[in-house]
Amino acid sequence: MKIAIVGAGAIGGYVGAKLSLAGEDVTFIVRGxxxxxxxxxxMKLILEDGSEHIADQVKATDxxxxxxxxxxxxxxxKAHQLESIADQLHHLLGPETAIVTMQNGIPYWYFYKHGGALEGSHLKMVDPTGEISEKIPASRVIGCVVYPASELIAPGVVRHFEGERFPLGELDGSSSERVTRISACFVNAGFKAPVLDDIRSEIWLKLWGNLSFNPISALTHSTLVDICQFPLSRELAAALMTEAQTIAHKLGISFRVPLDKRIAGAEKIGKHKTSMLKDVEAGRALEIDALVGSVIELARLTHTPTPHLDTVYALVKLLAKTFEEERGQVQLQRVA
Ligand SMILES: NC(=O)C1=CN([C@@H]2O[C@H](COP(=O)(O)OP(=O)(O)OC[C@H]3O[C@@H](n4cnc5c(N)ncnc54)[C@H](OP(=O)(O)O)[C@@H]3O)[C@@H](O)[C@H]2O)C=CC1
Ligand SMILES: CC(C)(CO)C(=O)C(=O)O
Incomplete structure (x- = not known):
């Protein structure tokens, strides 16, 4: 299959390298x-067992x-980077080209083929100007949840930590020929890629952890096990997840794992820093609006009170604003 990976970072690098090593025709759209x-x-891929693999057949271009x-x-x-590529994407699209979205959080296409009163609603938190929905047509999209963890440790070098599951799903829940073909291609590359008839419920299950642990960790510099074992932060995570669950239930979502088990799963990961904490430490922009802001937007649409989500959102947005101002200062000092 001819596959373009836009963004050759932690996840793009990992997925692209494995697909290429399995014989697919992979092009990274990448910069710098x-x-x-x-x-x-x-692209060099370092696996969990320390083995190194070089995907030297990949193409790379900007x-x-x-x-x-x-x-x-x-x-x-990242979700907040989609707008920057939306304008160029049409060059990659033929009449039948499918698009797999690999962002954490509530996706911009959430209400496409959703059904019910909110069908077609636009989510400002993840698509502020509407440009993403306009230029990355949801009709082409296959939803995906990213369970693996990886990191781009140097230009052209990606380290995979754990996980190989990328559940996929058509936005209308059908098992189309295209989603079946993409799943087979992923499986051939060594991934687990079940085709789900309700990709939104799987998105919420992953997001449940991200909307609670990620901001708490970013604010407190704590790892997953620390958050889960300290009674007050465990209680806060559970309160955030309970508010999210109420919203999700109103949207017809079912959670296949109970809340306690979901927290226990995060605890088991251990002394792991969430991606948002890693972004804080590296001075990168934070995925706040996709992981928390969008959930609050859904709360407003479903008339659900979210005092805990609102508080954590305010704090983590302030953190991001302070960082941005500090970065601005550093840049000004460099110019001077
Ligand atoms: N990393 C992980 O373990 C996991 C990540 N996820 C999710 O996967 C998504 C991707 O995350 P992740 O791979 O970690 O992020 P990374 O930051 O590692 O990768 C994103 C890449 O996109 C590139 N990029 C950004 N803007 C552009 C542009 N305009 N043109 C070309 N390249 C661009 C960045 O390059 P540059 O450095 O030049 O900006 C970067 O290499 C996120 O939504 C994340 O939450 C989900 C589960 C686990
Ligand atoms: C580690 C985990 C599961 C925390 O919610 C994650 O997905 C992230 O860091 O973004």
Whole structure:
């Protein structure tokens, strides 16, 4: 399959390297030092067992037009980075090209083919200007939940920590020919890629952890096990998750795992820093609006009170604002 991966970071690098090693025709859409490194050496993948694999057949470019039409486009950017690529994406799209979205959080396409009173509603938190929905048509999208954890440790070098599951699903729940084909392609590359008839419920299950543990960890610099074992933060995580569950239930979502078990699962991961804490430490922009702001937007749409989510959202937004101002100061000092 001809596959473009937009964003060759932790997840894009991991997925693209494995697909290429399995014989797929992979092009990374990538920029900066990462582009140079992949062009020079391919994408190096370091697996959990320490083994190293070089995907040296991958192509890498920052030119969408040159990459050309694809069978499949995988969007592996952070949610707040989608707008920056939306304008260029059409170069990759032929009449049948499918798009797999690999962002954590509530996706911009959430209400497409959702049914009910909220069908077609637009979510400002993840698509502030409407440009993403306009230029990345939801009719092409296959939903996906990313369970693996990985990190781009240097340009062109990705380390995989754990997990291989990428559940997929059509937005209308059907088992179409295209989703079946993409699932088979993922399985052939060594991933688990079950086709689900309710991808939104799986998105909420993953998000349950992200909307609670990620902001708490970013605010307190604590790992998952620390948050889960300290009674007050465990209680706060449970309160955030309970509010989210009320919203989700109103939207027809069912959780296949009870709340206590979901917290126990996070606790078992141990001394692990969430991606939002890693972003804080690295001075990168935080995925707050996709993970928390969008849930609050859904709360407003479903008339659900969310005092805990509102409080945590306010605090983590302030944290991000302070960081942005500090970064601005540092840049100004460098210019001076
Ligand atoms: N990492 C993980 O273990 C997990 C991540 N996820 C989710 O997966 C998604 C991707 O996260 P992750 O891979 O960690 O993020 P990364 O930051 O590692 O990767 C994103 C990549 O996109 C690139 N990028 C951003 N904007 C552009 C652009 N305009 N053109 C080209 N490239 C661009 C970035 O490059 P540059 O550095 O040049 O900006 C970066 O390499 C997120 O939603 C995250 O929450 C989910 C589960 C686990
Ligand atoms: C580790 C985990 C599961 C925390 O919610 C995660 O998905 C993240 O760090 O973004």
């Amino acid at each position: 030092a990462n582009l140079e490194a992949i062009r020079r050496n391919g 030119n969408y037009r040159l990459a050309g039409r694809q069978d499949l486009v995988i969007l592996a950017l």
